[in-house]
Amino acid sequence: MSVVEEAAAIGTPAAAVQLRELSVGYGRSPALHQLTARIPELATTAIVGPNGSGKSTLLAALAGVIPPTAGEISHRAAERPALVMQRSAVSDTLPLTVRDAVTMGRWPHRPLLGRLTRRDREIVEECMARLDITDLADRQLGRLSGGQRQRALVAQGLAQRSPLLLLDEPTTGLDAAARQRISQVLRESREQGATVVHATHDFPEAMNADHCLLLADGRLVAEGPPREVLTAEAVEQVWAVPELPAHNGG
Numbered sequence: 001m002s003v004v005e006e007a008a009a010i011g012t013p014a015a016a017v018q019l020r021e022l023s024v025g026y027g028r029s030p031a032l033h034q035l036t037a038r039i040p041e042l043a044t045t046a047i048v049g050p051n052g053s054g055k056s057t058l059l060a061a062l063a064g065v066i067p068p069t070a071g072e073i074s075h076r077a078a079e080r081p082a083l084v085m086q087r088s089a090v091s092d093t094l095p096l097t098v099r100d101a102v103t104m105g106r107w108p109h110r111p112l113l114g115r116l117t118r119r120d121r122e123i124v125e126e127c128m129a130r131l132d133i134t135d136l137a138d139r140q141l142g143r144l145s146g147g148q149r150q151r152a153l154v155a156q157g158l159a160q161r162s163p164l165l166l167l168d169e170p171t172t173g174l175d176a177a178a179r180q181r182i183s184q185v186l187r188e189s190r191e192q193g194a195t196v197v198h199a200t201h202d203f204p205e206a207m208n209a210d211h212c213l214l215l216a217d218g219r220l221v222a223e224g225p226p227r228e229v230l231t232a233e234a235v236e237q238v239w240a241v242p243e244l245p246a247h248n249g250g
C-alpha cells in the first residue's frame with residue numbers, strides 16, 4: 001500500500017514523509033535510533049528536544065545530506081527538499097553576497113551547465129523582497145548581523161520552491177520583528193502548498209505547529225498535535241524541569 005493509500009485508509013492526512021525504523025549516525029556514533037514517525041503533508045511540523053537530542057541530524061537525514069545507517073525515509077514528492085541550516089553553519093569569510101546566496105537556491109533548477117533564466121532571477125528578487133532583505137542584496141553574507149544572515153538563508157530556501165521546506169532553528173536569537181517576518185513567510189509557504197518542518201527551542205512556536213515530534217537522546221519520545229505532545233509530564237521527563245523551557249532558550 002502506498003503512503004497516501006495507507007493514510008486514506010486510517011483517515012489521517014497523507015504523509016509527505018514516512019520514517020520507518022530510521023537510524024542515523026556519525027561514523028560509529030549513533031545519533032538517531034529506530035525512529036518511526038510521519039511528517040504530515042501541507043502542514044507545519046515542529047521538531048523539539050533538548051540540545052544534542054538529534055533535531056539537526058533528523059533534518060539532515062530528511063534532506064538526504066546524511067544517509068541512514070538503517071531503516072528508511074519515504075518521500076511522497078520526487079523533488080529535492082530545501083534545507084535551511086542554522087546561520088552559525090555559514091562561515092564569516094564566505095565571499096558571497098546576499099543575492100549570490102539566494103541565487104544558489106535556483107541552481108538545482110538549471111539545466112546542466114546552463115544559465116539561470118529570467119524567471120529564476122525574478123524568483124530570487126521575489127524571495128529577497130518577502131524576507132525584506134532587498135536593500136542588503138549586494139552586501140557580503142559574512143558581514144551581516146545574525147538576524148539579517150538568517151533571513152538571507154530562509155530566502156535561499158524559499159528560492160528552491162521545494163514542496164518540502166526544512167529549517168534548523170530559523171528564528172532562534174532573532175528580534176521580534178525578524179521572528180514574525182520568518183513565521184509569516186513560513187505560514188504563507190504552507191498555505192501555498194509546501195510542507196514545512198522546523199527544529200525549534202521556542203515553545204510558543206512549537207505550539208503553533210500542526211504536528212510535533214519530541215526527541216530525547218536520539219529517540220522519538222512522542223508524536224502528534226503539540227498540545228498532546230508537549231505536556232507538563234513530557235517536559236519534566238525530557239528536560240528534567242518542572243515548567244516549559246523559556247522562550248527561545250536551549
Ligand SMILES: Nc1ncnc2c1ncn2[C@@H]1O[C@H](COP(=O)(O)OP(=O)(O)OP(=O)(O)O)[C@@H](O)[C@H]1O
Pocket residue numbers: 026029030031049050051052053054055056057058
Ligand atoms: N558532525 C558530527 N559529528 C559527530 N557527531 C555529531 C555531529 N553532529 C552532531 N553530532 C552528535 O549527534 C547527536 C545529535 O546532535 P544534533 O546536532 O542532531 O542535536 P540537536 O538536537 O540538533 O542539538 P542542538 O539543539 O544543540 O542544535 C549529538 O550527540 C551530537 O554530539
